[in-house]
Amino acid sequence: MGTNHLFKILLAEDHAPVRHCIKKIIEGSPELKVVGEARAGLDLIDYLKTKTPRPDMVIMDISMPKMGGIEAIEKIKGHCPQIKVLILTIHNYRGYMKLALAKGADGYLLKHEAGEELLRAISTIRRGVTYICPRMREPGA
Numbered sequence: 039m040g041t042n043h044l045f046k047i048l049l050a051e052d053h054a055p056v057r058h059c060i061k062k063i064i065e066g067s068p069e070l071k072v073v074g075e076a077r078a079g080l081d082l083i084d085y086l087k088t089k090t091p092r093p094d095m096v097i098m099d100i101s102m103p104k105m106g107g108i109e110a111i112e113k114i115k116g117h118c119p120q121i122k123v124l125i126l127t128i129h130n131y132r133g134y135m136k137l138a139l140a141k142g143a144d145g146y147l148l149k150h151e152a153g154e155e156l157l158r159a160i161s162t163i164r165r166g167v168t169y170i171c172p173r174m175r176e177p178g179a
Contacts (some may be wrong), residue, residue, distance in 0.1 A: 045094050045160070045164060047072050047160075049074070049097050049098070050078075050102060052078060060156065061075070063152065067157055079098075082098060082102075082110055095144075096122070097160075098110060099126060107127070107138070122144045122163045123142065124146075125138045126148075127146075144163045144169070147171045
């Protein structure tokens with residue numbers, strides 16, 4: 039993938055301050071661009087069906103109003119299977135991670151690790167490799 043390709047990202051997060059912080063990290067990289075933001079699961083699906091440009095990746099929480107992240111993963115992958123999905127959440131429960139990955143998520147990152155790991159997660163997923171954050175890879179997590 040050439041460095042000229044702008045990787046487009048849609049953020050789905052119901053807390054505006056978190057969205058702002060994530061957007062700031064992403065847009066610190068010249069290859070990445072946030073092309074849209076959604077506050078709820080239904081808004082996210084509506085964006086994908088009606089807006090352009092279509093994102094290359096959706097970064098979203100599991101806990102969102104008007105459709106949770108797990109259901110949204112299924113809808114995204116059903117409608118646009120080429121779109122990558124990174125779950126960014128506070129939920130460090132392995133059951134959520136396994137369910138998200140089983141439904142088609144391409145990565146799972148805990149919010150408190152996002153500062154150091156977000157760009158690494160995006161880069162890993164862009165290469166076609168599933169990303170699991172360090173905390174969730176630890177035995178007994």
